[in-house]
Amino acid sequence: MQRTRRVLLSGATGYLGRHLHRALLSRGDEVVTIGRREADVVTDFGDPEEVHASLREVAADVALHAGALSQMGACAADPDAADRINAEASARIADRLPTLYVSTDLVFDGSSAPYGADAAPAPLSVYGRSKARGEELVRAAGGLVVRVPLLFGPSHDGRRGASDMLRSALVDGRRLGLFVDEFRTPLHVADAARGLIDLLAALPGRAGGVAHLGGPERISRFAFAERFVAVHGLDMDGIESAESADPTRPRDVSLVSDVALRRSFDAMLRDS
Numbered sequence: 001m002q003r004t005r006r007v008l009l010s011g012a013t014g015y016l017g018r019h020l021h022r023a024l025l026s027r028g029d030e031v032v033t034i035g036r037r038e039a040d041v042v043t044d045f046g047d048p049e050e051v052h053a054s055l056r057e058v059a060a061d062v063a064l065h066a067g068a069l070s071q072m073g074a075c076a077a078d079p080d081a082a083d084r085i086n087a088e089a090s091a092r093i094a095d096r097l098p099t100l101y102v103s104t105d106l107v108f109d110g111s112s113a114p115y116g117a118d119a120a121p122a123p124l125s126v127y128g129r130s131k132a133r134g135e136e137l138v139r140a141a142g143g144l145v146v147r148v149p150l151l152f153g154p155s156h157d158g159r160r161g162a163s164d165m166l167r168s169a170l171v172d173g174r175r176l177g178l179f180v181d182e183f184r185t186p187l188h189v190a191d192a193a194r195g196l197i198d199l200l201a202a203l204p205g206r207a208g209g210v211a212h213l214g215g216p217e218r219i220s221r222f223a224f225a226e227r228f229v230a231v232h233g234l235d236m237d238g239i240e241s242a243e244s245a246d247p248t249r250p251r252d253v254s255l256v257s258d259v260a261l262r263r264s265f266d267a268m269l270r271d272s
């Protein structure tokens, strides 16, 4: 019988992290959470020395590192914090334990999609740059980088992820302008969690590397909304098509997935 793994999980209070936490526990893994609140190991990733000191006390087999300053606006407002949290703290975790670093399709500039795992990052935003540097540092320490796309599906506060953001705007009667000219390969958060945990199983034996965990279809944010409302019998009232004019937002960061998906895009949308 396989020995129970002890997994150090960061980001467990976040959108993806809550799904990861549940999925790890349901597989029988032992989980030690690390983060700035409600964690077994309370640490602010903005303080690399604190991270270093906390990690000395941690006993785990592997790290699943999903904690990040994930909002593009927050990163743009404080690039140093973005670098400390998304890059420096990640390096410290990867130096200490075999680490799977959750990264993003936004490390690409969008000019040559679809992107395979061997494509070179060329980030346009502060967020993308901090994640790309985190990737480099984690890989140099022998960790595995897994890039995920825009995530959707249920969130704990009803406001995170592409589908809950959309639903909450529809429920609140807020007007939304959604881009017709930005393309990604969105993935259900539960499928992302399952895929990441499957990749984590192979981690201790691997020496660095990058994998892509992309969704089943390339789609714009506006077309995503059309599909979502159709599946749920809602209407598009208040949702308008828009064109992106922000140079820090890449136009097409579709990923070529290295992991086979178990369900269709419509099945994922129905579960959102």
Ligand SMILES: NC(=O)c1ccc[n+]([C@@H]2O[C@H](COP(=O)([O-])OP(=O)(O)OC[C@H]3O[C@@H](n4cnc5c(N)ncnc54)[C@H](OP(=O)(O)O)[C@@H]3O)[C@@H](O)[C@H]2O)c1
Residues within 6 Å of the ligand: 010, 011, 012, 013, 014, 015, 016, 017, 034, 035, 036, 037, 043, 044, 045, 046, 065, 066, 067, 068, 069, 070, 071, 085, 102, 103, 104, 105, 131, 148, 149, 150, 151, 152, 160, 161
């Ligand atoms: N959501 C997406 O569509 C998407 C797409 C591509 C990649 N990703 C990647 O997936 C991962 C998870 O994203 P998410 O959407 O779940 O983000 P999220 O909901 O914002 O969660 C971020 C997590 O990181 C923690 N964190 C933030 N700053 C911290 C700090 N200074 N010290 C310690 N912990 C800190 C947060 O803790 P608090 O609860 O205390 O804030 C939270 O647990 C990230 O690496 C992100 O780059 C997400």
